Amino acid sequence: MVSDVLAPSESLGDAPDSEGRSGGGSGLARYVASKVAGAATSLLLVILLGFFLFRVLPGDPVQTMTRGRAVSAEQIAELRERFGLDLPLWQQFIDYLFGVLRGDLGVSYFYSRPVSDLIAERFWPTVLLAGSATILAVLLGIWLGTRSAWRHGSRFDRTATGVALTLWSVPTFWLGLIVLMVFAVGVGPIPGMFPTGGITSPDTPPGVIPYVLDVAHHLVLPCITMVAVIFAQYQMVMRSSLLEEMGADYLTTARAKGLRDELVRRRHAVPNAMLPTVTLIFLHLGLVVSGAIMVETVFSWPGLGLLTYQALDVPDLPLLQGTFIVLAGAVVAMNLVADLLYRFLDPRVRAS
Numbered sequence: 032m033v034s035d036v037l038a039p040s041e042s043l044g045d046a047p048d049s050e051g052r053s054g055g056g057s058g059l060a061r062y063v064a065s066k067v068a069g070a071a072t073s074l075l076l077v078i079l080l081g082f083f084l085f086r087v088l089p090g091d092p093v094q095t096m097t098r099g100r101a102v103s104a105e106q107i108a109e110l111r112e113r114f115g116l117d118l119p120l121w122q123q124f125i126d127y128l129f130g131v132l133r134g135d136l137g138v139s140y141f142y143s144r145p146v147s148d149l150i151a152e153r154f155w156p157t158v159l160l161a162g163s164a165t166i167l168a169v170l171l172g173i174w175l176g177t178r179s180a181w182r183h184g185s186r187f188d189r190t191a192t193g194v195a196l197t198l199w200s201v202p203t204f205w206l207g208l209i210v211l212m213v214f215a216v217g218v219g220p221i222p223g224m225f226p227t228g229g230i231t232s233p234d235t236p237p238g239v240i241p242y243v244l245d246v247a248h249h250l251v252l253p254c255i256t257m258v259a260v261i262f263a264q265y266q267m268v269m270r271s272s273l274l275e276e277m278g279a280d281y282l283t284t285a286r287a288k289g290l291r292d293e294l295v296r297r298r299h300a301v302p303n304a305m306l307p308t309v310t311l312i313f314l315h316l317g318l319v320v321s322g323a324i325m326v327e328t329v330f331s332w333p334g335l336g337l338l339t340y341q342a343l344d345v346p347d348l349p350l351l352q353g354t355f356i357v358l359a360g361a362v363v364a365m366n367l368v369a370d371l372l373y374r375f376l377d378p379r380v381r382a383s
Contacts, residue, residue: 070367081355137349146353157334161320164257172265180273195263207256207329225252228331253330268311272304313369317362
């Protein structure tokens with residue numbers, strides 16, 4: 032009798048659970064598929080935009096490359112034929128699109144080398160600069176944001192917030208020039224302490240350790256410039272997020288249990304306030320990489336930003352298109368990572 036009564040109950044209870052787990056798995060698959068499809072569509076639009084955007088730049092690349100040289104009309108026609116510039120625009124785009132799908136980004140007009148090789152050489156210096164600056168900016172922003180929110184309205188809060196907002200509004204190239212003039216060239220009693228540009232010195236002693244120290248020495252000024260500009264966004268988000276958490280009932284309960292204020296902040300308030308900041312970190316990683324153009328140009332840092340600036344000067348269309356795809360692709364990829372990560376970090380996204 033008991034089994035007769037329980038049997039329908041168990042079967043009724045198992046069915047929705049099984050369906051729920053299946054629905055959860057298919058829901059996750061649909062979520063991932065939709066985000067990946069959105070990222071692929073964005074990347075395709077980037078390729079489309081990258082091709083036609085740089086075609087509106089003034090000037091003929093072949094005329095620019097041969098400027099100041101005695102070249103005949105036949106030689107100019109030969110160069111246009113070699114780079115495919117004599118073909119109709121639609122055919123150039125089809126060739127370019129199929130080349131990108133094969134991983135072939137074309138040949139640089141200026142360097143006469145494959146664009147993919149040039150980008151590969153400049154990729155890691157940009158990653159080193161943007162990665163170091165992001166890590167330092169995140170740590171500094173979270174620390175200052177936490178302290179500012181916990182001491183809301185204090186002199187520390189007002190000073191830290193004011194300095195952060197001021198640096199955030201300063202143009203990157205202007206701040207870079209000031210830093211370069213003060214700490215590399217030297218002003219008044221302040222001697223020049225750092226190199227004016229580049230990633231290494233020509234007289235670096237042989238060996239791994241001297242090389243690493245020399246790169247770190249060259250990295251200081253461009254890294255400080257980037258940190259000064261981007262740390263404010265992490266500080267502001269962390270500050271506002273923690274201010275919202277400070278009024279929550281669970282913090283009052285934690286204090287009522289006798290926990291010290293430091294433990295309440297570190298163990299309860301800060302972890303719950305970290306979610307918006309973590310999301311912002313991934314959303315801005317791609318932008319930081321593409322935003323390194325100004326800093327790399329000011330400090331002659333041999334990364335993708337300086338390569339893009341040099342390509343604009345020619346203009347070197349294949350190189351511009353290649354760097355545009357890589358920089359915009361970094362933004363798309365980081366947004367995809369943030370979307371996927373957000374589902375695991377925020378229960379509200381899973382529930383929706």
